[in-house]
Amino acid sequence: MSSTHPHITPLKVYFLVFATLIAGTWLTYFVAYKDFGWLNTPVAMAIAIVKAGVVVLYFMHVKWQSRLTMMFAAGGFIWLFTLFAFTLQDYFTRSWMPLYQ
Amino acid sequence: MSSTVATPAAEPRTNYLNVDYGWKSWVFSTDHKRIAVMYLITIAFMILVGGSFAILVRLELATPAGDMLQSETYNKIFTMHGVVMVFFFLIPGVPAVLGNFLVPIMIGAKDLAFPKVNLLSYYIFLVGILLTLLAAAMGGIDTGWTFYTPYSSTYSNGQVALAAVAVFITGFSSILTGLNFVVTIHKMRAPGMTWFRLPLFIWAHYATSLIILLSTPVVAITIVLVALERLFHVGVFDPTYGGDPVLFQHMFWFYSHPAVYIMILPAMGVISELISAFSKKRVFGYPVVAFSSLAIAVIGFFVWGHHMFVTGQSTYAGVVFSVITMLVAVPSAIKVFNWVSTMYKGDIWMTTPMCFAIAFIGLFTVGGLTGIFLGTMGLDIHMHDTYFVVAHFHYVMVGGMVTAFWGGLHFWWPKMFGRMYPENMGRVSAAIIFIGFNMTFFPQFILGYMGMPRRYHFYPEEWQVLNVLSTAGATLLGLGYLLPMVYLPWSLKFGKVAGKNPWAAKGLEWETDSPPTTFNFDKVPVVTEEAYAYPEGARHQPEAKVV
Amino acid sequence: MSSVDATGLAHHFEDLEQQREAATLGMWAFLVTEIMFFGGLFGAYVVYRTMYPQAWDNASNQLDVLLGAVNTTVLIVSSLTMALAVRCAAKGNNRQVAGFTFLTLLLGFVFLGVKVIEYKHKWDHHLMPGPNFQLDGVVGGHEQIFFALYFAMTGMHAFHMIIGAGLMLWVILKALRNDYTPQNHTHVEMIGLYWHFVDIVWIFLFPLLYLLGKHGHAIGAVVTGGH
Ligand code: HEM
């Protein structure tokens, strides 16, 4: 990680990542035409998360960064999840009380 | 980071203020201390602007009839009061002035990690101010500082879009400051300055910065949506198209509840410093106080629904938010207990800053406890949108943050400008502020509990006595605030020269010159002891106490 | 005042390593704010999709999947060229930095061009949210909210790409001046992070906006819990 010896990722890694991303894109595309019922969005999101994951780890070098940077990178996504969770707990439970129907 | 690069010893009398003259050396300066001073001047101006609006509100409320201002004008006045105070004083107040000045010095750094970004954040702040004032001049806004939809997005006649842009821009100034602090505190600490040797002021600013980074962008994008809705009628918050106005409130309070901790956490950091310095004791339970800042930052994110008990939010969600609200009060209470325990058996020196600090503890406690009332879902159905809420948040924001701001400013004034202010004047103004404040806002608890709604300018006759009391208190309070605005500038020229450490306090900032040199220290300091390392049973110098 | 020495070390840092670590952390902190910024839009998306799954599928079917997929590919290639530009900078090869960055810039423009075509199509078909919005002859359906978010999300994304394009020009300029060395190329590294982030946003936007109603019958998914 030292700046005097910059990390140089082997080209092979970059091309593997690239191939994964392209494959992922077309996979989402084809999968979208299949019906998995309630799993449709989870499948699409799973593919997107894998794609985003390899970008973060390899293109953005987080794999070779300090733990602190990793924590920040992960923290953003975790916090986003809390925004969703606590907002949705309202929307999902509005029908629980007869008052609101 | 271990090498001690020796900068050649500076001329004894050179400091950040006299190193350079001329307006250019200020407006292009990337020195964190000069930027802090520019913020101080700008914010002082905004206090006067926001304060004038407050005077108008209180004058109007002196009589039950709506006789001085039209209803619409009244709405615009209280909105401008809220917007100016919240976004241009309460949020940036402590971090941008005291934080900017002290964070690098307290950790032994030469500057913040990104000095140019720091300057940029100041100018963004300035643009935000100008746009807000422009919006006011072009007809104003009447939505309240909360910009609730669909009123703001569809019905209001004011300059909502322009004000939205202003608040959006100001948000970025705050983000850049927070970002700078986070990186500086992580990466620029002097050798030996471990996390648990950091002053609590730094912990508080670190926690605040995390909140800023995680919450401000959400309100920014929400404001963009409001502006889109208003300009193009796209339907996101408009019920006629199936939009949900309550979603706006979720997104708004996801920022704005944490924002109240953006206001109070740095203030709490200030209080920890003051209490320790003037009790001559290490802060009781230092690690607990440090972690309570982080706990407030984290838990504070999950209580926003307590502002929405009487909206269409589900009752289940209300219960969840209500319970977590009870939890968030715990770390605040821990701080109060620990400050009091710090004072216990300490050698208390009642300087001006200490007077403010003690006032803070009392006022913040009242404010926090009434927050608990409001966080109780059942009670809040009765008290929501009444003067009880107004009194609550003024106790925490004005009694809390503003009092701490004055305390901190008086404490570090000698460091910032090298001069002492007249100590007795300081104590007098602290006393006036304390009395005036309680006179202004305590009656509002009673009024609110009796049912007086906020944001109306007329009320039944039987409430006049309390309202007049409040207006009279506000006059006193205003006087209390004006006093330091006179004697502090006066002291710049006529005050006694302060010397390095007029309070005999611990901390890196007291080891450098007053005012500090441009790079803060002649050589990088090496830290060998914990913060507030006062010896057991330390006393103040007897001659120091007679000021 | 913030003076910089010959190796590119600013006065207030001890060494290049500290300076680079600070920049990296700062950039990531900034990206965290970006995540939350776009996150607000994604949050609104989730809420309304929960409320109106049917309208969401309908509206999504109005988008051109092929153009979306092509654009996704373009963006991924540009991420690769960006990564290669940073790699060359780490080896001090400034000419190649300029070359790869130029390619990245070009691909960015291709993406934006396709976006313009798509927007134009929406405009022609009364799919711009607002008083004139119309879908299958129906005025003011819930599809309008989808399109409001579609434009907000892709618009914000495009806006970030335009800023990115400006940054690319800056990198090219610096590369042509031979500014990057193996010891100090933090500048292009940070801009690379930004560009990859913009790519990541699109990785989520593509399936969430373009691919909803494709599987025959119109049921949203997790968020609706299946109806
Ligand atoms: C000790 C913990 C606290 C609790 C439990 C608490 C609780 C609450 C609750 C439940 C409300 C909503 C009342 C209503 O609208 O019906 C409220 C409003 C408010 N609180 Fe607090 N609060 C606390 C601390 C603070 C602090 C530290 C600040 C600021 C420095 C603050 C500022 C505000 C503001 C500005 C509002 C009103 C917002 C508006 O509607 O305009 N609170 N508080």
Ligand SMILES: [Cu+2]
């Ligand atoms: Cu709150």
